[in-house]
Amino acid sequence: xxxxxxxxxxxxxxxxxxxxxxxxxxxxxxxxxxxxxxxxxxxxxxxxxxxxxxxxxxxxxxxxxxxxxxxxxxxxxxxxxxxxxxxxxxxxxxxxxxxxxxxxxxxxxx
Amino acid sequence: xxxxxxxxxxxxxxxxxxxxxxxxxxxxxxxxxxxxxxxxxxxxxxxxxxxxxxxxxxxxxxxxxxxxxxxxxxxxxxxxxxxxxxxxxxxxxxxxxxxxxxxxxxxxxxxx
Numbered sequence: 001x002x003x004x005x006x007x008x009x010x011x012x013x014x015x016x017x018x019x020x021x022x023x024x025x026x027x028x029x030x031x032x033x034x035x036x037x038x039x040x041x042x043x044x045x046x047x048x049x050x051x052x053x054x055x056x057x058x059x060x061x062x063x064x065x066x067x068x069x070x071x072x073x074x075x076x077x078x079x080x081x082x083x084x085x086x087x088x089x090x091x092x093x094x095x096x097x098x099x100x101x102x103x104x105x106x107x108x109x110x
Numbered sequence: 111x112x113x114x115x116x117x118x119x120x121x122x123x124x125x126x127x128x129x130x131x132x133x134x135x136x137x138x139x140x141x142x143x144x145x146x147x148x149x150x151x152x153x154x155x156x157x158x159x160x161x162x163x164x165x166x167x168x169x170x171x172x173x174x175x176x177x178x179x180x181x182x183x184x185x186x187x188x189x190x191x192x193x194x195x196x197x198x199x200x201x202x203x204x205x206x207x208x209x210x211x212x213x214x215x216x217x218x219x220x221x222x
Contacts, residue, residue: 040215041216042200042214042215042216043213086151097207100153100154102151102152103153
């Protein structure tokens with residue numbers, strides 16, 4: 001079946017640092033999504049991307065839909081303690097189910 | 111107002127028991143899902159319903175049976191619970207299966 005490879009698996013950074021994570025797939029997707037999951041909660045949508053090459057920002061977060069349609073990255077600038085959590089990429093083909101990456105666990109040291 | 115709500119939040123039960131998890135969404139979405147998140151945090155789809163009809167049924171044991179009485183509700187019944195069923199189960203909804211899924215806050219099932 002389709003799989004997404006998300007990296008890195010975990011990150012431990014200092015407050016104020018920038019963070020970058022990415023997802024790659026062997027298949028083409030028509031939609032890329034980035035979610036954040038806080039402890040004890042469900043994933044919450046951060047950014048949705050619908051066009052190859054699209055670059056979208058949401059506050060300190062920036063995500064891009066790769067031009068090959070097989071990858072996406074998420075950047076977080078000037079990290080703060082509340083950025084802690086698990087970040088998931090998710091890709092969806094034109095007709096089909098949403099597939100999630102394995103997640104990136106982010107820890108921020110004040 | 112909670113968009114996707116699941117009950118219960120926590121469920122501890124013995125092996126062999128039968129249990130149900132309920133999910134309701136007030137977003138007016140036409141598609142609902144059940145996901146399972148294992149101990150490694152991997153999210154795997156189990157079922158999907160569109161307007162009360164089952165459209166995705168992954169390789170899930172027959173002991174799991176979803177039921178959608180209307181497009182705002184999707185329940186999950188599990189028979190003969192096993193230790194390996196311990197996980198967090200998430201309900202989600204979307205419109206037309208697109209534009210991002212909205213998740214509930216999860217039900218942590220522990221089978222002892």
